[in-house]
Amino acid sequence: GDSVTQMEGPVTLSEEAFLTINCTYTATGYPSLFWYVQYPGEGLQLLLKATKADDKGSNKGFEATYRKETTSFHLEKGSVQVSDSAVYFCALSSQWGQGGKLIFGQGTELSVKP
Amino acid sequence: GAGVSQSPSNKVTEKGKDVELRCDPISGHTALYWYRQSLGQGLEFLIYFQGNSAPDKSGLPSDRFSAERTGGSVSTLTIQRTQQEDSAVYLCASSIDTGGYTGELFFGEGSRLTVL
Numbered sequence: 719g720d721s722v723t724q725m726e727g728p729v730t731l732s733e734e735a736f737l738t739i740n741c742t743y744t745a746t747g748y749p750s751l752f753w754y755v756q757y758p759g760e761g762l763q764l765l766l767k768a769t770k771a772d773d774k775g776s777n778k779g780f781e782a783t784y785r786k787e788t789t790s791f792h793l794e795k796g797s798v799q800v801s802d803s804a805v806y807f808c809a810l811s812s813q814w815g816q817g818g819k820l821i822f823g824q825g826t827e828l829s830v831k832p
Numbered sequence: 833g834a835g836v837s838q839s840p841s842n843k844v845t846e847k848g849k850d851v852e853l854r855c856d857p858i859s860g861h862t863a864l865y866w867y868r869q870s871l872g873q874g875l876e877f878l879i880y881f882q883g884n885s886a887p888d889k890s891g892l893p894s895d896r897f898s899a900e901r902t903g904g905s906v907s908t909l910t911i912q913r914t915q916q917e918d919s920a921v922y923l924c925a926s927s928i929d930t931g932g933y934t935g936e937l938f939f940g941e942g943s944r945l946t947v948l
Contacts, residue, residue: 761836761939762875762923807875819865819888820937824874 720745724808724823731798731830739793739826741782741808749812751775751784751791752820756805765793765806798830834858836940838924844946845914853909853943857926864907865927865937866899870920878922881907882929914947921945 725740743749753765753775766775771786780795791808808823837856845851857864866878877891881901892898896914901907911918921944925937 759941761941762925762937763939764936809875819877819880820875821877822867822875824872 720749720810720812720821722808722810722821722823724806724826727805727825727827729826729828731828733800733830733832734797735830737793737795737798737802737828739806739808739828741791741793741823743789743791743808743810745789745810745812747812749810751782752809752811753780753782753791753793754807754809754822756807756825758804762807798828800830800832803828803830836924836926836938838922838940838943840943841941842944842946844948846948847916848913850910850912851914851945853911853922853924853945855907855909855924855926855940857905857907857924858938859905861926861928861938862904863927863929864901865925866907866909867923867925868920869923869942873920875923878909911945914945916947919945919947 721744723742750769752767754762755765756762766777768775768784771784774783782791782793805825805827807825809820811820839854864881868876868878879886879899880888883904884901896912899909921942923939923942925939927937
């Protein structure tokens with residue numbers, strides 16, 4: 719079945735460091751791909767998405783490119799801030815028109831130190 | 833309300849008891865989802881509602897788990913005869929289901945269930 723694999727955390731970085739969180743997927747068909755973020759004490763929220771190969775999703779300085787050839791959707795940010803400390807989830811949906819069932823990775827906790 | 837509301841936020845129960853978890857979706861959202869977040873396990877899909885019907889309940893772990901939705905709005909997830917392995921955070925999400933899929937699910941803050 720469809721699945722998502724993320725790099726394990728926690729990831730600890732200093733402020734202004736470069737961030738990469740790896741995400742790879744297995745899916746039949748042509749899934750849409752997403753990154754969700756869960757800030758401390760808050761619910762998950764959509765960070766960015768890409769719906770077809772070679773699309774780049776971006777938001778709040780974060781980017782991820784849908785790579786069909788490597789089945790990957792790695793999350794990157796050039797300069798992280800303390801406020802980026804959160805848990806990041808990669809997800810996919812391959813059920814277009816069948817509702818929004820998302821399959822999530824295990825989540826990667828990011829801690830950014832001043 | 834402005835967002836997805838879940839209650840209770842925390843529930844501690846004894847093994848063997850039944851529990852009910854409630855979700856109030858965003859007004860006008862026709863699709864509603866339940867997920868379970870266990871320590872180190874990521875988010876596990878449980879069930880999806882479109883209106884009051886559940887086209888996909890494939891993620892319910894056992895027949896001790898059931899869910900219903902009434903009036904196209906509030907949903908209740910019921911766990912009967914709780915077991916310790918049911919301890920987790922139960923997340924509810926809603927979305928506007930336009931017949932396509934945008935991935936824009938709006939999540940509540942979850943109900944943390946602890947089974948002693």
